[in-house]
Amino acid sequence: MIRILPLLALALLAFGTVAQAQDATTEAATSPWSTGEHARLRLIAGPTTPTGKQRVGVEIVMSPGFKTYWRTPGEFGVPPAFDWSGSTNIGGLDVRWPVPERFQDSAGYSIGYVGEVVIPISVQPVDPSRPVMVVLKLDYAVCEKICIPARGEASLWLEPGVTTVTSPRLESYEARVPVPVKPGPHNGKLALLDVGLDDTVVDPGLKLVLQTPPGGKVEDIFVEGPGMWSFGKTHLTPEADGTVTARIRINDRPKGVAGPIPLIFTVRGSPKPVETRLDLDIPAAKP
Incomplete structure (x- = not known):
């Protein structure tokens, strides 16, 4: 017993030293x-x-x-x-x-x-x-x-x-x-198949067609443009062919700006969110 106690004390000391080193490593990471x-x-x-x-x-x-x-x-x-x-x-x-x-x-x-x-x-x-x-x-x-x-x-x-x-x-x-993806179909991923102006509404807006893989889901889409471009809430419609149509209102835009506009589309959904960047030809707003 006399010999065991020093060994036990050394073991506890070694364990404490290792624990302190682990704690120090954890603290160093934040x-x-x-x-x-x-x-x-x-x-x-x-x-x-x-x-x-x-x-x-x-x-x-x-x-x-x-x-x-x-x-x-x-x-x-x-x-x-x-x-x-x-x-x-x-x-x-x-x-x-x-x-x-x-x-x-x-x-x-x-x-x-x-x-x-x-x-x-x-x-x-x-x-x-x-x-x-x-x-x-x-x-x-x-x-x-x-x-x-x-x-x-x-x-x-x-x-x-x-x-x-x-x-x-x-x-x-x-x-x-979000995973960067180019426009067009992609196996096993959410994807933006087509985007253009929505001609079915009085207010200017965008119409998107999205691909969803089996078991996938589109939950929301966030659109960004340069400067004063601002976009509204997404309205999603599942289609019979398995695609999803999204309509998004253009809330605000810089005056007099037209032509190819660089836009970022962030799609929230499953299996993973994706991000698509493209230039869209948008005419100037009517006065």
Whole structure:
């Protein structure tokens, strides 16, 4: 017994050291929370990609019933404004937005996230052999019945070439980022088959024809255009041939603008959300 106790003590000490190392690794993968009124924010690290990019997530958690906004917030809302200027060893940075949802506000609808979201970020280091310091200042809004301005600040030190870190929370939201697809049919995916002006309505609008694979479903479509283009709520009609027709009103457009207009169509649905970019020939609005 006299000999066993020291061995037991050493084993416990070793276990504690391993546990502390695991805790330190866990802490190193996230920044401290930046807490504000009805919301808090932090950065999450993921493993480095095979191409050497660092994977990071901006996690926002809100009080029950509160929401925040997508890059295009809809009729009302404020898109998040990212400031990465304090970062070091960053040569390029790509914000990858998870597919949002549409929610009703008191005076119309908005587009964003309810309760929580993790926005994935891909960071390309200037020198992949050196660490990256990601520093974020984020101005955003959290809303229930009224909107409250929020500001979060977080920083995260990323060692080069770390591929063993796992972040299930970041990965779950990376899976919600729409897959880029070109117009036309695609096996096993949601797809935009055709898009043009809707001649059946008095107000100007778009008419889309979408493909749904077996067991798939179109839930909503978000349309973005450059500048002052604004689009209304999507109205979906399942067709007998298995396609889905979507009609979307053009709420607002820049005066006098016509010709090929670059548009982004984000389709929310299953098996995975998709994003299609195309130029659509739209004539100038009638005076």
